[in-house]
Amino acid sequence: MPVRNALESLTLRPTVFLRSAWPWRSLAYLLGGALVGWATILVVLALLVAGTLLSVLVVGFAGFVATVLSGIVVARVERWRLQLVDFADLPDPHHPITEPGLRAWLGVRLREEVTWRELGYAALSAGLLCWMDALVLGGVGYTVLATLGAPYYISDEPLQNTFLIALVGIPLTVVLAYPVTAWAGARAAMARALLEPRTDERLVEVTRSRARLVDAFEVERRRIERDLHDGAQQRLVALSMQLGLARLELPPGSPAAESVAAAHELAKQALTELRELIRGVHPQVLTGRGLEAAVGEVASTAPLPVELDFTLPGRLPPAVEVTAYFVTVEALTNVAKHSGASRAVVSAWLEREQLILQVRDDGRGGADPGSGSGLVGLADRVAVLDGAVTVSSPPGGPTMLRAEIPLPADRQPGAGASPVPSRARASPRAQPQPSHGLVSKLGEERS
Structure with missing residues (x-):
């Protein structure tokens, strides 16, 4: 030794x-x-x-x-x-x-x-x-x-x-x-x-370093989203337009027209997939319009009706909005893939200087938080902000995921802002979307 x-x-x-x-x-x-x-x-x-x-x-x-x-x-x-x-x-x-x-x-x-x-x-x-x-x-x-x-x-x-x-x-x-x-x-x-x-000093420093890593990761996500949106997406749009114009100039029914038409369809499919990828990396609507609008966009593409019940006083700190958004995305992905539910409800409100986010469904229940990495990943993401995730899913349902995310002391919403309740119901019947859109945008469940 x-x-x-x-x-x-x-x-x-x-x-x-x-x-x-x-x-x-x-x-x-x-x-x-x-x-x-x-x-x-x-x-x-x-x-x-x-x-x-x-x-x-x-x-x-x-x-x-x-x-x-x-x-x-x-x-x-x-x-x-x-x-x-x-x-x-x-x-x-x-x-x-x-x-x-x-x-x-x-x-x-x-x-x-x-x-x-x-x-x-x-x-x-x-x-x-x-x-x-x-x-x-x-x-x-x-x-x-x-x-x-x-x-x-x-x-x-x-x-x-x-x-x-x-x-x-x-x-x-x-x-x-x-x-x-x-x-x-x-x-x-x-x-x-x-x-x-001291041990407590080490824990504080570990928490701070973890928060810095998450912030750096989010900055990198936004950079990737911006590069894809302003670079690859624009080139695909230009390519699709060029193929569409070339398709109009070719004689209908000719072999060349059929080849260009097939290429045009492939370009449009690639553009659609790229847009879904960009939205999954970091949706622009989250940065521009906030958490409620971003979650509403996710709900509109879900393969089951999703009701929104938000009571928030305007915009929240960016880190809180990003964390809450991806918690909602992962939760709705699990609902769509595993629960067998006919509907889901996403609620959000402020309580004791923290954001409370709940995702409920009327599915079969029996979800085990420790059986897969998806819920563990959610808990890790929320823990970076000193928050917590709890799951209640008795056999036979219903299932409820609750995330409590503290607001930074120096970045809490102003006291003068009055909460504006919002209720919306998004159904794939009202807004036709491919049933696989939610999963493709949000990422496959890792369990």
Whole structure:
């Protein structure tokens, strides 16, 4: 089993431990700790003296801020030094700064808990640990110098005393490798306990990184949709028009006219499929007109009647609308493919600063949320926004999927907006569409 830190190296056989680099790494780590601690003392004293002598409020406050932020520098140096005695990774727990400028940087750093923990470590290092390092190093240095200087005492000391110094000093110098390594390992463990990210901080950062990935994914989806809409679709439209014009110029019934007519039909089919693909990637109606209009368009192509019951105060944040849209799409796809339902109802309203989305059907029920990846994917998508998905589907029905999506605190609809209820019923009989349109646009169920 490989040794990962100084404390684990103490469990090695003495011959292996003494021949390894761990004692020397520990000495280097303690020497660096003493130097960093003393340098911290000098810098902090200089800042405090400067603030006291100048007696200016602004300068004094700047000195206080610099003293607090000195912990960040000490912690960064310590994370680098820890590599000497601890191979485990110690990531920087600070949040990335998204806004430029010193003011934004200071505003974020001074509000972080980890900044104050780093200041506490800097104070501990300068007030206690560096002196402990110096004490251990002084003991090692004295023992080594006393042992190496033993021959010079031959003329001044009796032979038996000189022999005793050599007999005790040389093994003691070797044995000192153990307490030196033990103290270096304990010191590194204390530093790691103060400087490593807390579990809740890691969870927050994981949530934020997941949200950033989803945002980047949505941006890429919109770019693909825009490129397909403005590029490939326009070329297919032009091709279809050219084939239509060529078809008019050819003699009816001729082999060339039949070939052009077949090509014209294929071009129109490709154009239809491309439009459905674009709509499935990211529908333009969702960006332009909002969630209700986008869901209404999906309902109009469903192979069963879908009733909409929306009570929303206008537009919602884009991330919420996109998530709610794809939850509805996936839910209606499952209804059309598996439920055997004759109708479905999609409802949406705001409740306690969150969007409530429900999809109900009168099908056979018995849906198992854990049996396929479709519902799991819905739950994962909603969880990115700290939401939740629940499914109620007793045997014999009905089935109800409920998604609760919190609204961002800084992007909630205005309090002055009055909810506008909307009820609509979309039926494939009223608006003829191919029965497979919903599934082809929304993607095949992955269960």
